[in-house]
Amino acid sequence: MRRPIIAAALALGICAHLRAHDVSKTPITWNREISRIFYDRCVSCHRPDGTSFSLMTYPDVQPRAVAIRDAVLSRRMPPWGAVKGFGDFRNDQALTAEQIELITDWIQDDTPKGNNARMLPPAPKFSPAPATSIPPDAIHLTDTLVLKSSIVLDGLLPRQAADGTQIVAVRPDGTVVPLLWLYGYEERYRHPFLLRKPVALEAGTVIRGLRPPASVLLLPAS
Numbered sequence: 001m002r003r004p005i006i007a008a009a010l011a012l013g014i015c016a017h018l019r020a021h022d023v024s025k026t027p028i029t030w031n032r033e034i035s036r037i038f039y040d041r042c043v044s045c046h047r048p049d050g051t052s053f054s055l056m057t058y059p060d061v062q063p064r065a066v067a068i069r070d071a072v073l074s075r076r077m078p079p080w081g082a083v084k085g086f087g088d089f090r091n092d093q094a095l096t097a098e099q100i101e102l103i104t105d106w107i108q109d110d111t112p113k114g115n116n117a118r119m120l121p122p123a124p125k126f127s128p129a130p131a132t133s134i135p136p137d138a139i140h141l142t143d144t145l146v147l148k149s150s151i152v153l154d155g156l157l158p159r160q161a162a163d164g165t166q167i168v169a170v171r172p173d174g175t176v177v178p179l180l181w182l183y184g185y186e187e188r189y190r191h192p193f194l195l196r197k198p199v200a201l202e203a204g205t206v207i208r209g210l211r212p213p214a215s216v217l218l219l220p221a222s
């Protein structure tokens with residue numbers, strides 16, 4: 001009874017092996033696929049004058065291939081700092097499963113650059129550090145808070161993060177709205193969590209989950 005399972009496992013293993021080394025397939029290259037992913041998801045921080053070492057060019061990226069593979073497979077990069085699926089955010093820059101596979105296959109294939117330099121998209125341009133603008137009516141939250149008047153919430157910005165902080169809004173009718181569950185958020189990756197859709201919260205809503213010294217700014221929609 002066991003043999004078919006083993007055979008199937010072997011066949012699968014062989015297919016995976018063949019796939020990874022399938023020379024008839026057009027190779028994934030830096031010029032065509034990988035540069036586009038990096039320009040889109042990495043270089044806002046990883047560039048000259050960014051917050052971390054540059055990953056703008058092939059010579060920047062190639063020597064770091066192994067570290068890059070580990071960082072994207074473990075989803076350490078791009079950094080986010082919150083548990084997925086709790087709250088829904090429009091500025092979540094997570095790689096898709098397909099992008100992760102392209103990067104890891106490319107690295108497995110010894111990081112081909114590609115011969116056609118015209119495939120390389122133009123390097124993105126950055127205006128100097130777009131600091132998160134904090135609206136004057138932002139609400140500084142350090143503990144449980146009952147809203148005195150209604151607000152339309154557009155996002156949250158951690159000021160002092162603590163792992164495991166799980167922030168929810170409880171409406172007067174008892175409905176619970178998950179807002180943000182911080183996990184692995186670091187000051188050096190400082191960024192707001194911008195809701196995919198602003199949430200209207202009526203007066204009397206309780207925002208809870210914060211305990212000092214953690215603190216967060218509630219950003220109302222302008």
Ligand code: HEC
Pocket residue numbers: 038041042043044045046051052053064067068070071072076077078079093095188189
């Ligand atoms: C929001 C900013 C930001 C984005 C976006 C980002 N990184 Fe990073 N990354 C950092 C910072 C900051 C560090 C820490 C650097 C240091 O310690 O000098 C880092 C470190 C790394 C490291 C080395 C340390 C480690 O954890 O392995 C790798 C590799 C890396 N990033 C790859 C990537 C890749 C690939 C992407 C895109 C898929 C990416 N990063 C997107 C900010 C960012």
